[in-house]
Amino acid sequence: MKKMCAILAAMMAFSTVSTMTIFADEVQQKLPLIKELPEMKELEQNNKEMESQYMTKSGTIKSIEKEKDYYTISVTQPDDEYGIIFTVSQNAFIVNSENGNFMTFDELKNDMNITAVIAKNAPMTMSLPPMTNAVGLVVGEQNFAATGYFDEELTSKDIASMLQLNISEETKIVDMAGTKKIFTQDDVKNQDCLVLYGITTRSIPAQTNPVFVMILDKQDIAEIEDGVVGVIEAEELQPEQTPQTEQQTPPAVTEPLPLPLPEQSFVPLREIAENEGFTVTWTANDKPVLLQKDGVTIEITVGQKEYKKGEEVLQAEKAPELIQSKIYVSGNILK
Secondary structure, eight states: OHHHHHHHHHHHHHHHHHHHHHHHHHHHHHSOOGGGOHHHHHHHHHHHHTSOSEEEEEEEEEEEEEOSSEEEEEEEETTEEEEEEEEEEEEEEEEETTTOOBOOGGGOOTTOEEEEEEETTSOBOSSSSOEEEEEEEEEOSSSEEEEEEEOTTSEESSSTTOEEEOOOTTOEEEETTOOOSOOOHHHHTTEEEEEEEOOBOSSSSEEEOOSEEEEOOOOOOOOOOTTOOBOSOOOOOOOOOOOOOTTOOOOSOOSOOOOOOOOTTEEEHHHHHHHTTOEEEEOOTTSOEEEEETTEEEEEOTTOSEEEETTEEEEOSSOOEEETTEEEEETTTTO
8 A cells, every 4th residue: 555655646746747847848938038138138248348359379489571561470389380470560569578668670589489469359361370460569478468358446357367456656557559648547447458467366366566557459349149250351450559658759650551462363352242242251260251142152261272152162263362351362253
């Protein structure tokens, strides 16, 4: 008898759980998707605005080439056989890691360790080595160099273990434009900054007395959907004026980075594609550029002559190239 009662009790419990599960599934189907709520979208946007729109990449200078109005700096990186190439405006800032003093391109030498400051929305080629634009450089490793968005408490969540700045009278604070103004810690609040710092506390957040703080220009926040990290053509990088000290003179040139003239048969991909009605997106760096129109998809990869139109593999006259934030392709590639 006791055994029979136990079996009946188990069956009733199973039935109750099953009914609750079905009921929960029905309720879940009727509930609005959280991601569609406008409050969530606004929250996500606010979170993006409180994230740094810059990042850093470090390495050792392998070679420096002077172009007309910019420099091409080839860098080797640990555990990376290809390294990376930075294009840097002649007016970009160069900061000494040890003391925050400004340097010139003439002082850069091979085998120097540098940290490049890069806008997160800056395009990067899919070639080997990859190439991208840097808005400035930090030379040396005497202090840590990091970018982060600092809130009202001067705390950044972008940096590992979080970092809080204790700004003192010895901290050098500047902006990217080289404004002749005495900046205070209030100017740093709610700003994207490059900081040079040494010893930190073991607290959470870690605290430090920074040697140098640069208030970085605001970047447009690009929406990222389904793995899309950027469009094929970002706005051309405006060179930043070298931050000035009393001994420095303001740079005379404030024009965009020069765009080398491509061959006559080369055309800017985005402009031509959009004129033809294509949607142009740039997915992750290891995937091709996608052009989509009326159910047709064209896949183009920088540095490769072969491209796909639907399932058909075609051959371009010349491999696509990325030249100062624009991809150029053979004029007949969309014919």
